[in-house]
Amino acid sequence: MDIMLKNKKLAGAVVSEKTNIPNKKIEENGLPGIRMESRDLTVKYGTVTGVKNISLPICNEKVTALIGPSGCGKTTFLRSLNRMHDITRNATVSGEVLLDGRNIYHPKVNPVDIRRKVGIIFQKPTPFPTMSIFNNVVAGLKLVGIKNKKLLNEVCERALKQAALFDEVKDRLNSPGGSLSGGQQQRLSIARALAIEPEVILMDEPTSSLDPQSSSKIEDLIHELKKNYAIVIVTHNLQQAGRVSDNTGFFYLGELVEFGETEKIYTNPANKRTEEYLTGKFG
Amino acid sequence: MKNFSEHKTLWQRNLWDRFMVALLTFSTIMVMLPLLIIIGYVVVNGISALNWDLFTQELGSPARAMQGKSTGLIHTMLGTAVVDLLAIIIAAPVGLGAGIMLSEYPDHKLNPILRVINDTLNGMPAILKGLLAFALIVKPMGTFSGLSGGFALAFVMIPIIARSTESALMSIPWSIREAGLAIGLPRWRVVLSTVMPAARTGLVTGFLIAFARAAGEAAPLMFTSFGNNYLPNHWTGMILGPVDTLPQRLYSLAISPYKEWHELGWAAGIVLLGFVVTLFIIARMLTREKNYD
Numbered sequence: 001m002d003i004m005l006k007n008k009k010l011a012g013a014v015v016s017e018k019t020n021i022p023n024k025k026i027e028e029n030g031l032p033g034i035r036m037e038s039r040d041l042t043v044k045y046g047t048v049t050g051v052k053n054i055s056l057p058i059c060n061e062k063v064t065a066l067i068g069p070s071g072c073g074k075t076t077f078l079r080s081l082n083r084m085h086d087i088t089r090n091a092t093v094s095g096e097v098l099l100d101g102r103n104i105y106h107p108k109v110n111p112v113d114i115r116r117k118v119g120i121i122f123q124k125p126t127p128f129p130t131m132s133i134f135n136n137v138v139a140g141l142k143l144v145g146i147k148n149k150k151l152l153n154e155v156c157e158r159a160l161k162q163a164a165l166f167d168e169v170k171d172r173l174n175s176p177g178g179s180l181s182g183g184q185q186q187r188l189s190i191a192r193a194l195a196i197e198p199e200v201i202l203m204d205e206p207t208s209s210l211d212p213q214s215s216s217k218i219e220d221l222i223h224e225l226k227k228n229y230a231i232v233i234v235t236h237n238l239q240q241a242g243r244v245s246d247n248t249g250f251f252y253l254g255e256l257v258e259f260g261e262t263e264k265i266y267t268n269p270a271n272k273r274t275e276e277y278l279t280g281k282f283g
Numbered sequence: 284m285k286n287f288s289e290h291k292t293l294w295q296r297n298l299w300d301r302f303m304v305a306l307l308t309f310s311t312i313m314v315m316l317p318l319l320i321i322i323g324y325v326v327v328n329g330i331s332a333l334n335w336d337l338f339t340q341e342l343g344s345p346a347r348a349m350q351g352k353s354t355g356l357i358h359t360m361l362g363t364a365v366v367d368l369l370a371i372i373i374a375a376p377v378g379l380g381a382g383i384m385l386s387e388y389p390d391h392k393l394n395p396i397l398r399v400i401n402d403t404l405n406g407m408p409a410i411l412k413g414l415l416a417f418a419l420i421v422k423p424m425g426t427f428s429g430l431s432g433g434f435a436l437a438f439v440m441i442p443i444i445a446r447s448t449e450s451a452l453m454s455i456p457w458s459i460r461e462a463g464l465a466i467g468l469p470r471w472r473v474v475l476s477t478v479m480p481a482a483r484t485g486l487v488t489g490f491l492i493a494f495a496r497a498a499g500e501a502a503p504l505m506f507t508s509f510g511n512n513y514l515p516n517h518w519t520g521m522i523l524g525p526v527d528t529l530p531q532r533l534y535s536l537a538i539s540p541y542k543e544w545h546e547l548g549w550a551a552g553i554v555l556l557g558f559v560v561t562l563f564i565i566a567r568m569l570t571r572e573k574n575y576d
Binding site: 140144195 | 389390456458459460461462463464465466467468469470472476477480481483
């Protein structure tokens, strides 16, 4: 009931009655604390289908892992959760993605607002090349007109600490973001995403370009972050998915084959293809 | 068995190879030759006419030069600076905007039309751009002016700036834009604050190349800024009245019947050459210096 009330409040005037209806269903399906949910989501690139009819819940304080062989649509799905497809040429999205019960693809919704609530971290670290470490972290605040130096300093420190990078860079916040190592750059990208205080964090293979040590730092970070955020992680690394996630979705050929608690999926998958993939028979 | 005598011998292939390399060397020399000849010829002929007066005196009437009184081209150099600056002030924002549209908004309705029109404008003879400025500004104002010259040169610069801006922005990886959008920045802000600073060197180089190209144009200035033998009484005369520019003064000195003016023409050539070559060298140096990998 709480969730419903909160949803209504958050939804505000923009959301029609119609988009609020699905909240009941969230209550009914027994997964508490659902933050986001996709409904019959289909993404097409021109005539090629990226993912089709994906319905998947994303819960608060939980890590949701998306696994599956290359080209199965994990990243496509992830990017649709904060409207990154808007700038992809030829990409069309149909179906709904609900954030707190509100369809983010509703024509009246501004994608910029969505992206401030749903942050994304990409596979490759992407520090802004001309900015210092400090400016990289606070870019999402500074560039929208927040000038309060004290606030920016606080945010920068908090975000860097959350991303477990603060101690390594605290003495050189003014050096260029590109001067950091690959693993540090990735944590800088995470700090930058956290600085705007999103509610959901999407991670697209965040450790695939990192060495084992940096990877394990980022995994620790995921454990830490999940106390306050809903996290979705796409990964090729099945062990990693097993270690960090609470729920797992298995994608194959653009479809969601199976979704459930990670423990159950890993030990007793309901679908044969899931089992085959997890045991290394294909993929 | 295959008959190997049908194939070329090693000796023949070597000969053929040498012939092709010789052909390429010839082309290379033919490309370099005009520039070397121009520089050499202008410098040899003009160096004797270079003197202090050239940079301090105005031209005046032909009689002045024929009587051996001091004449110079200070009004021409100042005029060139004014007209070229006016042109870049007009062209930079317009060309930059068009370049951003070409690079950053590929889905926009106007994008394909802009691309065709921009390329056409780039290939259009400069004298027609002068004609456009004549019709748009000289006729309504009722006088030749530095302003109309500035517009004419701006039309030369705009398509060059648009294209160079596009390629400078396109060289920045798409992931930078996504990273900007991902932290909830609006698209224009992403371009302005993350893509453009990264592409800064390329953008500046584009401006310089466009500037140098336009600075050497004489044709569009003939019936816009027109030319003037004297410094105006007031500096606004450079913008609102007829004003001298180096390429067009070079032309009128060269076709004049006076020997003294021919020499002055060579001097004008050196000054123009020095100006344009300096700009291109700066542009080249900036291009080499990379600030993003």
